[in-house]
Amino acid sequence: MSLKNVELTLKIKGKAVETKFGEMIFTHFGVSGPIVLDMSRTLVESIRPALEKAVQSHNPFQKALHVPEGAELSLNLKPALSxxxxxxxxxxxxxxxxxxxxxxxxxxxxxxxxxxxxxxxxxxxxxxxxxxxxxxxxxxxxxxxxNLPMTVSGLRSFTEAIVTSGGVSLKEVDPRTMESKLVKGLYFAGEVLDLDAKTGGYNLQAAFSTGYLAGVNAASKT
Ligand SMILES: Cc1cc2nc3c(=O)[nH]c(=O)nc-3n(C[C@H](O)[C@H](O)[C@H](O)COP(=O)(O)OP(=O)(O)OC[C@H]3O[C@@H](n4cnc5c(N)ncnc54)[C@H](O)[C@@H]3O)c2cc1C
CATH class of the missing domain: 1.10.8 (Helicase, Ruva Protein; domain 3)
Structure with a gap:
């Protein structure tokens, strides 16, 4: 079921850390959709130390990742009304x-x-x-x-991720050519970079733009 114009708040240990307005979906496994996908990044950042421990014993290609700390979502189905x-x-x-x-x-x-x-x-x-x-x-x-409360019990598996956060540090890449500053003749583009954005086409745009630059510059060197 798809919901439009709703407001979702992420709470960690009872404290609101982010609120988003827009579209979300109830799926057979839980919640998804643009505001949920965007918010999942904040969730990962908010509980990173606990997640890092959980990741060590986790096979990213097999199962969903259990969220080890109290994370909750609160859904406002009527945000336009006081x-x-x-x-x-x-x-x-x-x-x-x-x-x-x-x-x-x-x-x-x-x-x-x-x-x-x-x-x-x-x-x-x-x-x-x-x-x-x-x-x-x-x-x-x-x-x-x-204020419809939902407990976050886990994150979907890595294989279902829309975009990965983390990767080759942007500090180590020349943004004009996408060439590595550490290894000459090595070029990076797209997801392999530590570059990610919210949903809405920005990730594809980043992949296209960096891919174009890396391709043109790598070809002009040879
Ligand atoms: C379900 C889904 C929906 C998405 N929706 C959106 C959206 O609406 N808007 C948006 O902006 N972004 C969206 N994204 C993110 C976007 O698709 C990616 O950020 C973008 O495609 C990254 O491009 P890339 O070329 O860096 O990597 P990829 O598109 O992942 O390309 C990497 C390629 O390398 C190949 N490969 C991997 N290993 C090897 C190897 N060893 N040898 C040879 N080839 C290899 C892979 O098969 C793949 O073809 C979505 C992602 C998913 C999964």
Whole structure:
């Protein structure tokens, strides 16, 4: 299921370290999509010492990497509304919904596949009439809609990585030619360099640009 215009916050040991707004996807294995991919880099940096230990006993080509420290995501499904606005909207929906079932009122608020999840988490029976939903239940639903917590249990395996961070240090490469400053006649391009960017075409652009420079300059030397 793909979600647009949502806000995702990464928390490490309860402390918010990054918030991103945009698109994300619920997949069969967990979460993915642009804001999740971008955020995974921050997660890796935030828990690097613990990860480095875990990596030593990890086969990157076989399994997903367990995240050894408390990392959590918090999803705001309604970032365009303040808490007061969302509360007022629910009050209105439940009131005007009258005897309509809770599950049916949620249809105006959430994508279909999220409705059973939200019913489960909120603990409000699916067939409860809108006008019977208490303030306590409504407040809890507001909390879930704006702060849906997810525990990060692991990272996907290296074989599924979109881009690798790390590689040949840029300090050791001449940016005009992509030639190594240490070994004459050796040229680098693309992922092998310690160069990565967020999703959106920047990594391909980096590979094309450095590839062009390395190719032209290597050819002109021979
Ligand atoms: C699923 C996925 C989606 C992506 N989506 C995007 C995106 O939307 N936008 C974006 O900007 N970037 C995206 N990327 C990242 C982008 O594709 C890479 O950053 C870019 O392709 C790197 O180019 P490269 O030439 O350095 O490396 P690669 O494209 O990995 O090319 C390396 C080549 O070397 C070959 N090779 C490896 N070892 C040897 C060997 N020993 N001998 C001979 N050949 C060898 C490999 O087979 C491969 O063909 C995505 C990556 C993945 C995996």
């Amino acid at each position: 808490l007061e606005q969302l509360t007022a909207r629910l009050q209105r929906d439940f009131y005007t919904g009258g005897k309509k079932f809770y599950a049916s009122i949620l249809k105006d608020l959430l994508p279909a596949s999220l409705i059973p999840v939200m019913i489960d988490l909120s603990g409000i029976p699916r067939d409860k009439a809108g006008n019977q939903i208490s303030k306590k239940e409504r407040d809890y639903l507001v909390q879930l809609l704006t």
